[in-house]
Amino acid sequence: MTNTATGIIRALNSGIKHIATKRFTLRYPEEKLKFVGDGYQYDPATGVGIAGLKGRHMLFHDHCTGCQLCSIACEGVAEAIAMVKVPEEQKQNKKSIMPQIDYGKCVFCGLCVDACPFYALYMTNDYELSSFSKEGLIYTPAQLQVKPYVEQDSEIIITKWGATHG
Amino acid sequence: MSVIAPDFKLSGFIKSLIDDIVWAVLIMSLIGLPAIMMILFFIPMPVIDGELLTPFLAFTYLADPSRTLPIVQAFMETDMFKIMAFPGFGFAALLAAGTIFVERKMLAKLQLRVGPFYCGKVEGILQLMGDGLKLISKEIIIPAKADKPIFWAAPVLFVASAAAFVALIPVAPGWVVADVDMGLLAVFAVIGFFPIVTILSAWSANSKFPFIGGIRALFQMVSFEIPLILSLLGVVMVTGTLNLSEIAASQSSFPWILFLPVGAIVFFITMLAELERIPFDLPEAESEIVAGWLTELSGMMYGLVQLGTYLKLYAFAALFVVLFLGGWNGPMIVPPLPMEIATHGMEMGPITLKIGGLEPLLTQLITQEMLNGTLMFVLKTVGVIFFILLPRGVFPRIRVDMLLNLGWHKLIGLAFVNIFIALGLVYAGVLGPGGLQ
């Protein structure tokens, strides 16, 4: 009987203590999370990746040779990369084809980045990729070239009164 | 509201103007005039300065603002004011609305999240108003096979019985809506009415979730009524009266919780069960049955039921305060009202401003004791409501057979222990008419 009573009082006590703890929620549209680094990248020389968020891809037009290795790597996973012809002329890209990524199918696994041997395909921190139509989700090589501006301002802060996103 | 406004046409404008005028004249003549007639016939007109206050005299008084105070005082002494505004519906509804908001915010803070946040500019204060507007604007859907008269009447009956409960509670000395001599017995009668309304609402909805919820509500409320009544008998024995105002007045030196703590605990637990709060929220178990007996109510019917539930919460907490914590008694916090303004008037330079009618108002109606009593009552009620809201975040739901075991075995036993303690105190001469008062 006393066990029950002390159990109840301890629970109520813990409840009251938590009223004084800080709130943990991240108020999303006004505050956005910070990221470490610049996005997931892969170094074919050492064979090891560099840590970062796997967000939208970024294609460097002056490095891509149109070898289709990224498209072949994706075929086993999601079939989201197709090669399309680009109008510009690049010295190293004889066939003038570059990857076009369909974000409706992409699972953001990063195997395409691992497959590219020419330092051309990286991933960035951009994660807000919604659009109003399915066609709007297919990013052409020109769109993939743009480096995104990602707002980041808050991270988890652990204080004496609890953890917050601030 | 993205409606494309039509182009402006003068004929349309004049037509709508005439429409409005016709409606206004119609309503005033068909409804307004009889209403004025009824007010003139049935409400007794106060006598001010030897003249009967007719509406014409009231209009002449409005020319001199300082003479409206007797009108205000006369209005505050009527029964209508007591029912609608001060210790009755307005006061209770204000506290109930505050309770809903505080509950959501406090529960959110306890769970380390933000409660309503975006509605008002400051931490979501206008959320309740937004919710009320939303509920009013929703369509009321009635199940096809439901029993329509009873289904429509059930939420109204629910609010009516909750309001009847609120009407019996004394807030300050002399301020109670219904000063019944057997007040506590009337409270028991009204409490016994709640399961009936619940089962009516659940049964008439003719669908499985309300059915299960209603049956659970029925046996939860019924099985906790007996410990409720028994736990209050201790207080009755010690004070010797059933009148709630007298019980509150008899605690002028010490509250009864010091002598009858077991009864207070039993009453608190049965109060949580009668209000269907967690840990006893089986009738409304959100993860097992969809919403219990509230499932089929939508729109303003749901709004009425929520209002009734929170009025019930306020009334039970107020009952706890009146019976166990001392009602309106407490140290005098409110400073004494400035009586010189009433008798001699305020001095502003060369002019002495005399406000007629202030003196009877301050000595008879809004006295220092009344303000102090109301303040202590509100503080104590808020404290009790905090302790009712707290278990919601801390305890899981209790199982059905454990609930019945609690209600029929353990709580009745504890209530009887409380009665024996009370009897012992009375016969030993410690309390009651023989000993300490």
Add this chain to the structure above:
Amino acid sequence: MYWLAIYGIFLGHSTMFMWPAGDRELLIDLMEKISGARVTHAHFVPGGVRNDLPPNFEEVCLRQVNYFEKRIKEYAAVFYDNPILISRTENTGVLSREDAIRLGTTGSVLRASGVDYDLRIKEPYDVYEELDVHSPVMKEGDSYARSKIPWLDMLESCNIIKQALQKMPKSGSVRVKLKPNPKGKGFDSVYKRVESGRGSLGCHIVSDGKVEPYRLKLSVPSFRNLIALPYLLKGEKLGNMPSVYWSLNYWPVEADR
């Protein structure tokens, strides 16, 4: 952690839903810093892991893991010592020791019935020989024990993480380039188990000599533990169903594998 949240809310305890779901954010944040994705990591590849830790990771990780440990110790007051929870889950769905072994349950269900079997200790793989691992065992085998063992496991994991952070070498390669698969002859199969959060996760590969595997099957602890459900529910009250069902440490998404 998400399982613990669902367990709480099915018993009617809404706070126990919010707290684990929020504290899980601390861990997911760490996973995102390591691997780049919050839940679907794709971090382990044949040959090692895909990328190295980001700079300055150690102190962030230590700080968050310490705070996480403090937070889950507070669950005891609200959930595990709560008399209403104890009276609701004690002695319900009792799984005896022989039944647990016979039905082939793994992980926390097995350890809650008194069988001390943890793959990290019995068949150590990776670096578990160098780390000091204790696995909690409870003898009762009822729902309360089954819901408490994952919590004790989590406290243990915090310890393991801290030890691993201390003992981790500061430099070295994280990924080894493997030779391509050799072509063999005939059928051959291999079955290897690891201890995941819920029990033993096994991987069975059958190959018939070609480069790609012929059959690949993952044996998931959630699915294996589910076989105990019909045996446990016999003779139980209907009100005990949520507490028994969810206490089997069952996560539907994982069982679908």
